[in-house]
Amino acid sequence: MVLTFVLVVVTLGGYAYYRSIFADIPILPPVEAGSRPPETGALNVLLVGSDSREGDNKKYGAKSQGLGERTDTIMVLHISPDRDKATMISFPRDTMVMIPQCRSRTGTMLAGGLRQINSAFNDGGINCTVRTLESLTNIKINHIVKVDFTGFKGIVDALGGIEICLPKAVNDPKAKLVLSAGKHVVKGEQALGYVRTRYALGDGSDLGRIQRQQVFLTKVLDKITDGGLLTDPAKLNAFLRAGVKAVSLDSELAQPDRMLEIARSVQGLTAKELKGITVPVEAYPADKNRVQLKQPDARNFFEAVRSDVNVTPPSAAAKPKVENGQVRVQVLNGTTELGKAGQVADELADQGFAVVQVGNAAPVATTSIRYAKKDADNGAVYGDAVAARLSKDKRTPVAGKVAPVNPKPYATKVTPLPDGPIVQLVIGADWPGVRVASAIPGSLKDKVVDSTTNPCL
Structure with missing residues (x-):
């Protein structure tokens, strides 16, 4: 976020104003000298979110376990040597890693170990x-930015709020977030609650919270660069004033000359070039309740960052897109309900699948x-296309014997018939149903809406 500050500072053109704005930024203690990774030409900025209870943050409660502050948010903003790509790398707070020997906040030496x-x-x-x-990464951290609760709220308020969409109503007393389902423009406490809440949204994991934080920060950058802020002197001034109150910086980054040097090098970056990634765990x-780095994916990921090649981890690589009409489907009835296979086949055919056979199977739960198994290379991808159409939940396709008990031809509506692998859907007693296509006209007619009515779709 500090890089967005320097982006807008460049547009001001007033060096004296710039110096006055950044003169009172709190300075973080220097990193102890010692063996550190080499420079690669990239710019790596550590961003931590602090839950300090000092000053205006006292209303969030007393200090925890005698500590002055803790963090649930650890990110590294990696900007390539040629300054044309930016990656926000998130480290889940629950990741078990080897902590090296280092000094405590009181100056005593802390023993290294797995924590x-x-x-x-x-x-x-x-x-x-x-x-x-x-x-952990052998990536040198060039600069450090720390943001606390009150400062974060000030930044969002200065931008006029950020639009979010909740798939369901949220009531999280711990995060102080109470909102109905649907779209909202959040400011202040609501914005802070949205990025802090964990158990009230998604699967309740820290990984889910990280994804929301990454999306939220991307929207912040987008509003700064494309939301008219740069052309409105009053809003720009308010944003900068809020920004400097929100952050603490390392001593080098807080120097005007270094700020402007970075600003000039990254002024072409926009939200479109910012990608959010969580380290493989x-x-x-x-x-x-804990996670660990997934190997060798994590080692390969960190090497890719150091080398500035494609930094998408293998496990997060995008799967090839498969259209419904490319998928041949056999539908088997494993329930006691007569005609179930034909009913489901009709529903899938209406959504464009190439249903080729229907039949019965032994009753299954x-x-x-x-x-x-011979289609292991892409069978799962085709199976995912079918799984995506199930209501309420999504079953994971598995390799197995694909053989109907008494198959009958089904008059498919897809011509010519595709050549891809055959996917077999066996309907069990827990059958969740097929998600229905909405009746939205025009260019959105193919958009699919869950039968549970997700307002964010």
């Missing part, structure tokens, strides 16, 4: 956080989607 990644900030402050990230065996 949650956010304990580096909680126990050792910014210095220990930087040392942990650098030892997997479940931590010893504690279901659970609905499943299968594809032949």
Whole structure:
């Protein structure tokens, strides 16, 4: 976010004004000297969200466990050496990593060991956080930005709020967020509550919260660069004043010359060039509430960042898009309801699938989607297209035996018949139903709306 500040500062053209704006920014303690990763020409800015209860933040409660501040948000903004791409890399707070030996907030030495990644900030402050990230990634942190609750609210308010959309009503007393389903422009406490809430939205995980934070920050950057802020002197001044109250910076970044140097190098970046990625993680065996880095994906990911090649981790790579008409489907009735396979086949055919056969199967409790083992390369992708059309939940396609008990031809509406793998849908007693297509006219006629009516679709 500090990089968005310098983007707008360039448009002011007033160096004296610039110096006055940034003169009173709080300075963070320097990182201890020692062995650090080499420079690569990229710009890496560490962003941490602080829950400090000092000053205006006292209303959020007392200090926790005697600590002055903690963090649930750890991100690294990576800008390529040629300054044409930006990646916001998020580290889940629950990730178990090796914390190196570093000094505590009181100056005593903390022993290294396996702990949650956010304990580096909680126990050792910014210095220990930087040392942990650098030892973990071998990526040098060039600059540091810290944002607290009150400062975050001030930034959003100065922008006039940010539009969000809630798929369901939210009532989260811990995050102080109470909103109905649908679209809202959030400011102040509502904006802070939206990026802080965890259990009231999505799957309740920190990974889900990270995704919301990344999207929210992208919308902030978009509103700064494309929302008319740069051409409105009054709004621009209010935003800059709010921005400097929101952040603490490392001593080098707070220098006017360094700020302007960065500003000139990144002034062409917009929200379209900003990509949000979470480091590859997997479940931590010893504690279901924790995660660990997924290897070798994490090592490859960090190497890609250092090398400035495509930084999308393999596990997050986009799957090829499959249209409904490319998928051949067999529908089997594994329930006691007569004619169920034909009914479901009709519903899928109406949505463009190439239904080729219907039949009966032995009664089963659970609905499943299968594809032949010989189609392992792309069977799951085609199966996902069918799974996406199930109401309420989405079944994971699995490789297995694709063989109806008594198949009958189905008069498919798709011609010519596609060549892709055959996907078999076995209807079980828990059959969730087929999501229906909306009757929206015009260019949106193919948009699909869940039968539970998600207002954000």
